[in-house]
Amino acid sequence: MKTENQKAWFFVLPVLLLVAFNALIPIMTVVNYSVQETFGNNVFFWQGLDWFEQILRSDRFQAALGRQFLFTFLILIIEVPLGIIIALSMPKKGFWVPVCLVLMALPMLIPWNVVGAMWNIFALPKVGMLGYFMNDVLGVNYDMTQDPLAAWITIIVMDVWHWTSLVVLLSYAGLVSIPDAYYQAAKIDGASPWKVFRYIQLPKMKTVLTIAILLRFMDSFNIYTEPFVLTGGGPGNSTTLLSIDLVKIALGQFDLGPAAAMSLIYFAITLLVSWLFYTLMTKDDAQ
């Protein structure tokens, strides 16, 4: 008979404790808030799933969710193809490779709130270079503090500036790992540049692209700092994304119950969409 060795638990224990303190306990606290109501003094009343229902039915949440999906969709649809195109046009060897890589990495090294502040000053009419150029040189009415469209364009352009590099660097890593023989064989086989992209470069980039898309999805879906610093969610509520709205409810209004329920819904959506992306993108390999 096999003797069971219980010693292994001692080795797992530190990790269990760590995960409990940094993930499990905070999440359980949120779950705890999400089903109760409090009027202070540490007195709680059981509320069941009422907060969830209230949040899901509220126009305010639905609007924020819609804006969030629109934002993430635009980010992915712009940054992924743009990143691939830039990666494809980067040199494969020589002096310019490190130069390009450093230039690409620079935006990602800047802290998020600094990026927000930079773009805020950059885009302000009269003050910033972009604002001045648009209004006074081109004569276009561009003011992100007044016009929702201008505000949206600014946060999108800012994010593209900040994060396209991630897609570029990951795609580039995939591209340089393709041996020369593939390109030579394709030349001999008479493949057009499009076919080289479709049948050699894209399949070889697929793994890193999956990671890039997942990271860009999660980051853009959970984005908070940059639009908050740039527009504070305005003008009006036009750039109030989910996380900004959540912070308003939790810390602005101190509605702990609804905020907790909203956090959990938010978390579930992120998880679900990430899972969907991952399953769809890796489906072919499993066959």
Add this chain to the structure above:
Amino acid sequence: MAKITLKNLRHAYAPNPTPEDYVLKEIDLSWQDGGAYALLGPSGCGKSTLLNIISGLLTPSDGRILFDDRDVTDLPPDQRNIAQVFQFPVIYDTMTVRDNLAFPLRNRNVNETKIAERVAEIAEMLDVTEMLDIRASHLSPDNKQKISMGRGLVRDDVNVVMFDEPLTVIDPHLKWKLRSKLKELHQRVRATMIYVTHDQTEALTFADQVVVMQAGEIVQIGSPVDLFERPQHTFVGHFIGSPGMNILPATVENGRAIFEGQPVTLEGAVKGDGGRTEIGIRPEFVSLADDGVEARVRKVSDVGRHAIVESMVGDTPVKAMVEEAHLEQGALVHLAFKPDQTRLYRDGWISTEATP
């Protein structure tokens, strides 16, 4: 299919080359239509460069390449009608085996009926018919390599099929199988085939004619038997054979070779004079005898059917391949050199007349 002629071919990777920059120095070569050739040489001798020049992936610094009488020097690879199999199998991962094989034909707008016909034919030839509908990425390395070969052979107008060390990533027990498959394919399709390798066994078993290269130059072109029996250069003698030829420093006096103070009979008359002289004899033709060159045994290694006796003549080691040897280290032996296999080399090049 075509005859391939290389005229005064030279190549350097540097833009303004000095004579030392040339990785290929003056290659003049002509390959007959339908032959099986091997390019053999150590790594870095320029054989892959030469192959890439023939396929058009590289443009030579000087010289011309002719397919039959057509100058193709300035044509890109896809217009030369050549096929190349690389060291690592190149397959299109996302396609099925069938689509992989059809790819070169589809790119040339061949009609689908013709494509289906050719693909079926090639698949049958390569024994991959039952794999046609599998995704190519799921194949084993040797089958992947077969598919990349198949993509070369699927075009019936192909001038030459080139193999760039195609067995590098194949397991040893499959190497042999794939090698005989190659030989069989050559007999069936009768296309000119050029096989690049640094492995003498692969070169000698595949090719009718072997081109031995060293440092960007062709040292000898000949059949496997020629290369083994009468190397034109000490490099060929040393590179081919296992173990390689004994190259023994010697002096020449009155048309006779003197090795470590003892006379050695050569195959024929000595040509030329001056330079560095060496005797070349294969271990297969050195035997232990009652008299001959005196030597002291240093090491005996049993290699299965033979034993290799390494003994010292003065300060020079000489290897002899014998049936059986029970010798102590330090024992005194006499080595007999088979006269018609004993040659003199002057500055590396052969300089004895062949026995008629």
